[in-house]
Amino acid sequence: MPIAAFNRLTRTRLVSTGCAVAIGTFALTGVVSTGTAEAASPSTYTVQSGDNLTSIANAEHVAGGWQALASANNLTSPYIIQPGQVLNLPSGSPSGSTATATATPAVAKTSSSTATAQTASSTTYPNNLDGWIRQSLAIMAQNGIPGSYNGIYRNIMRESSGNPNAVNNWDSNAAAGTPSEGLLQVIQPTFNAYHVPGTSWNLVDPVANITAACNYAYHVYGSIDNVNGPY
Template structure:
C-alpha cells in the first residue's frame, strides 16, 4: 500500500491540474491532466443610443374674435398662449393699436403666431424674467375702456354767460369779436335787456323794428343767423351771434363798431 503523501491546496490558476491513476502491472503512475479553464469574456453589451425626439410641428395660428368682457390676459390664459398677453399684444398690435388695455368686441386676433427664431435663443435669465412679468400681468385685468364724452360746458344765464357762449360759437364758425367789443355795443344798444325793441326809428316805421341785445332787425337776423342757435331774434345768444356775424361782414368785426350800425 503506498505511503500516504502530503497534500497541498493548489492556488487557482488559469489551468487546473488533475490527477489520473493508471495501473501498469501493479504500479501506479500519476499523470498530470491539464484542463483549460479560461472563461471567455462575455461580449460587451452595445449601449443603446438615445433617439432624438422629433420636434412637434408648430401649430397653425388660430383666429379669435373678441367678445364683450374680454381682456388680453384672459384670452392668453384661456388659450394657454406662450408668452402670455404681452406676446398676444405684440402679434396683434396692428389691429389693437397703441393701448393694450383697450380692446373692442368684434376685433379678430391671431392666436399662437409662431415666435421669431431669436426668441428661442434668449438667455435663461431673460426668459425667466419674461415669465415672471407674464405671471404678474395675469393679475391685471385689461378691460375695454368706455369712451368718455367731454362734459358740456355750462354758462350762466346772464349777460356775462350770454356773451361767453356767443364767443365760443363764433370761434367755431370763424367769426371775429371780443368780449369787450360785444359788451360795449350791448350796453349802448339795449342796456343789457334781451327783450328791448325800438318802435320809433325808421326801421320801426318800415315795419321791421330793431330787437334784442344788439338791436337787430328781422331781415338782418335771418340773413346772418348762425346754425345751431335759436331762430328767435330775442334769444340772447342767437341775437349776439347773428349781430357779430353781420358786423364782421360789414365792418370786419364787432370790435370796430362804436355807434349805430
C-alpha cells in the first residue's frame, strides 16, 4: 500500500521554527493607578525557537492548557507560532497572578524539559516498534499529549508499515524538497514545529518521529486516535 504523506492537507501552511530549544522569556509590567492599589498588566510569553503551544502551556501552567492559550491569542489550526512572537497568557493562569514574578517560569520550563528527558532515558525500552511506541507514550504523558497505543500503531501501519526509514519520494512534498519520512511520515517543517523536548532532533528517530507526529495530531485533530486516514 503506498505510503501516504503525513499532513498533505496543510503542508503549505507549515514553517520551520528551527532546531535549537531555548528558554523562553517572561515579561510582566506593573501599572500603578491614581489610587493606592497596584494592578498587574496581562502577562506575556515571548516565543523561542523550538516552542509550541503545548510546551508553553505546560511550562507556564496555563489554566485551560494549549487550547486556552490559542484562544487568548486568536490562533487557529494548524497553530503555528514564530520565534519572537509575543503571546498573551490567559488570565487566571498562575504565571499571571503577580506583577513581581521574575525568572521563575523560565526555570520551571528548564526543569520540566530536563525531567522529561531524564525520565524517558531512565527506563529501558526494546529497540523495536513496540518499544518505540511505549517510550513515545511515556513522553507524551509527561507533556500532556493524548493518544493510545492502538491509535499510534494503526497509523504507523498505514503510513510506513513499521519501517522507521520509510521515505515518500513521489508526492508533491517530495517534489518541493521536503519528503515525508519515518514511521508516521512527517515532513521536516512539521517535525521542527511540533518537536517535543526530551526526544531527538533526528527526523527519522522512531521515538522523536512518533512523538512529534502525535503532538501535531493533538493540535490539529485532537488526538492521533482521531486520525483514521491520510493526514
